[in-house]
Every structure is written in structure tokens, then in C-alpha cells.
Amino acid sequence: MDIPQSTKSLGVTNEHDIELRLKENGLEIGGSYKPKYCRSRNKVAIVIPYRNRKVHLIIFLSYIHLFLQRQQLEYSIFVVEQTDGSPFNRGMLMNIGFEEAQLQSNFKCFIFHDIDMLPENDANLYGCPEDGKPRQMAFTIDIFEYKSTPDGYFGGVTAFSIKDFRKVNGFSNLFWGWGGEDDDLFQRLSFHNLTVTRPFDGLPNLTSFARYRTLYHTEEKPNPERWRLIQEGKWRFQTDGLISLQYRRLFIKFKPLYTHIYVDIKKY
Template identity: 30%
Template sequence: MRQPTLYAAHRFTSRRTLELVLCVSLLCTLLIAFTAFVQSPTVCPDATPNETDQQRTFGPHRLSVIVPFRDRFDELLLFAPHMHKFLTEQGIGHRILIINQVDRFRFNRGSLINVGFLLSESKSDYIVMHDVDLLPLNPDLKYEYPKDGQSPVHLAAPNLHPRYHYPTFVGGILLMTNEQFRSLNGLSNKYWGWGLEDDEFYARMRDAGMNVTRPQGLTTGMKNTFRHVHDRAHRPRDTARLHNQRSETRKRDRLTGLGDVSYRLVAKHQLTMDGAPIEVYDVMLHCNLTATPWCQKKQ
């Protein structure tokens, strides 16, 4: 940026004049810097969008996008503006909730989704459980409210997901009504570390007689329906199986879920990322060390 020209001191008739010019120059520089900061598309504190305006524009239904989260800020910078634009173009009234695990225990995706549901239930009537590293590209992937009697909708279907293709896979992106999620008692709270909580949730839906529906008739496939931004080298999975975790987490969990998820809400932040309003909830999960000693990382 070209700086204001400062002339030699002998050109001025007094020292006071020189001081005045220096002050004006500094003031102009600060003003330019402040203007650039205010106009830059960065992360800024902000209020959530007016809910009445969203309902007036998008109709009576409201979607809560629940994102279980820890240490994925680079992915979030892509996810938030992408999803806000994608859903707005579909006419979907929505909130994006980032449920940020800040305790020292291993990551627990199921419990974080349960917490997100409890925090959002009063302000929306359906949810989508959404991985932060999976971005929808095909506009025919519909995030609309399920029609009367429709089963849960698995948008990241095995024939579309870039990586997981087994028939009972329901991870990545799963949409359902509040009533459906509550009737299933949410997800199991026993799954500390990466994996298997979505397989147990499939068993809950199966036992409840819920048939999972998936997108039909798309012209895209595994390579171009989604953008998968996960870097396995940079973001290694916590796949360790500690204590008796392997045998215990292969069982159907009929005890834990939405009704007994234990947590403390530490803070709430309302932010805007490149024009996308998001709500970040810092959450500390509680762990029953007797029931699930594998919640702690191996020393």
C-alpha cells in the first residue's frame, strides 16, 4: 500500500507544522487499516439471524445442523459458509450448531450430537447430524423437512459417500425429525474415540421399525456428490480400543442415550464466518469411569 509522502523538515516553517503532518499521516494509516479490518471476510462475533425473518422467508420448518466438533477449525472455515449458502439456496430455514468438546476425554461423537439436540430442540423441528469434513456438492441433495410418514434420510448414502460403502452405513449426514430422534433416545454415550456409534444407531432405528431412505436418481456418484476434506495424515483418527472397549461397543446399547447424557455447558459463542452465522457451544462431557474406562486416553 502506498504510504502518504513525508516531506523533509526544512520545507516547513515550524516544528509544529511537521508534527501536525505526522499526526495526520498516522491517523490516515490507522483509518485505512481499521476500514480493511471491518470489511474483511473473517470470523467475527455476531448475532444469530432473526428467526422471525427466516420463518417468513423459508416457511414454518426449521433445521438444526448439529456438528460434533473438536480441533477442526480449518475444516470449519470451509464448512460454515458452504453449508449456509447451500441451505439458503434450497430455501431451508436453519441454524448451524457447532458442539465443541473441550474436556480432556476422548472424542465422543454420539454424546455431542445428543447435547446438540437438547440445545436446539426448542428452536427447530428437525435435525441433521453432520460431519464437519463432508460438504454436499449436488444441489439435488435435499435437506428439506421429511414428508408425512417419511423415514430418516441418510444423505451420505453408501453409493455416494467418498469412502464408506457398506450397506448399513448411516454416518456422515443423517436427517430426521425431532420426534424420531427423541423416540430413539438419541445415540449411545458409550463410544469414546472414533467409530461405531453410527452402527449402533442403525441398530436402534432397525429395532424401532424405521426404514432409512436415501437419495434417488442423482446423476453424481462417489467422486463428485460430496467434497471430503479430511486429511488422514494431518488429522489421524483415534481408533484405539482400550480396556474391554472392543467387546462392549459391539453390543446393542439399550441403556444410555439422550436421557442420560451428562455434560456441562462452558460457553456459547455467536460468530459469523464469511457471512455464515454459527453458534459454537463449548461443552465438557462427563464420563463414568466404571462403566466406560476407555473414555480416558492411554497414559
């Protein structure tokens, strides 16, 4: 399957045309979709942390909606945008998306998705994982030459049941800047004896179906505190996360392609 590098892949040239095309496919306001001719076994919330990547957002949305609809999923897309002023905090934005999405509908599970990663094959199903078995979706990635990601890798695209995400207390809220929050999350899974699964576990000949291509972006400045925070994480699992989440929602807008949640978060 070809991965679109521009909105021309939809046969359109701007965001408005994309909205019209997807509306014709049955997409509802707020970036929500329900199959017309069958009942989906899954109702999935897709949460995307976001700041200052407009081109990536358009490419991602133009691609992922059609990908999910071909799988006959019932889903909604939530883009959680952080204001300027503080370093980007991916983990906290994921936590906010988890809490805010549940105010909108009764979802069965959540997929936390970086905006620059595109699944290459429809066989990589975005359905709900079992309780106790959170899923690492990105098995092989182009920037790693499509080699299998390490067993301890739990980033990029991950899927959780609501029960499991609450059990681990979500992401840490303390990782400001690039890196570390996904490693901390993996430690939380191990601490709570949850089993990380990956697409096509036990079927090595099919792992190529779980390939991802990344959209180019400049490298972010790493968080210099990330290693210390990871090492100290086990002392904070119960107190740092969903239970300690603090933010100010500035607005929520139900746009044609997604639900836009704009928040202000502070580094204390």
C-alpha cells in the same frame, strides 16, 4: 459444482470477510437464516460435533451457508465443542446439540453433520424427513470412489425428525474415540422398525446428486472397545442415550456464523 478448498471461494480471504458477506445475504447472529421472499416448509437445526479443526470449520461454514440458502431453507447451525481432557465423543456431542438447540427455537428436524463432509450438488435437499423415515444423506463419497454406501451405513450426514430421534433415544453416550456410534445408531433404527431412506431412492440415475467430498484430515485412532459396545448395544438402547445424557455447558455464544456450545463431558 466446485467444492471450495479455501475461503477464497467466496471472494474473501479471512473469517471476518466471510461474516460480512453472509450477513449481506441475510444471515442472522447465531448462524440462523430465514428466506426473505418465501416461507420455508422446513425449519432445520444443523448440529456439528467439533474439536480442534479450525480450518475445517471455516471452510465448512463458508460453503454450507450458501448451499443451504440456495435451497431456501430456514435453518440454524450449532457447533458443539468438547473440551480437551477426554477422548472425543461424537455421539454424545450430537445428543447435546439436539437438546441445546431445542432450548433456542422450535425446529422441525435435525441434521447431524460431520465437519469434513461437503455436499456437491444443490439437488441434495436438506429438508426434513418424514416421521418413521430417517435419512442417510451421504449416498456416495469421494473417499469410497463415489460408490454407493452400504445399506447398513448410517454416518457422516444423517437427518431425523424430532419424534424419531427421541424414539431411538438418540446416540449412545459410550463411544469414546473414533468409530462405532453410527453403527450402534443404525441398530437402534432397526430395533424400532424405522425405515432408513436415502436421497433419490428408486431413482438410481440421480444418485450422483447425493455426492459428498471430504476435507483431508489425519486418521484418528480407532476406539478399541467399539465392536464390543456395538454387540452389546441392544441391551442398552432404552437406558443409554438422551435419557442418560450428562454434561456441563460451559458457555453458549451466538457468533455471526454459528451458535457455539462449549461443553465438558467426562468418561466415567
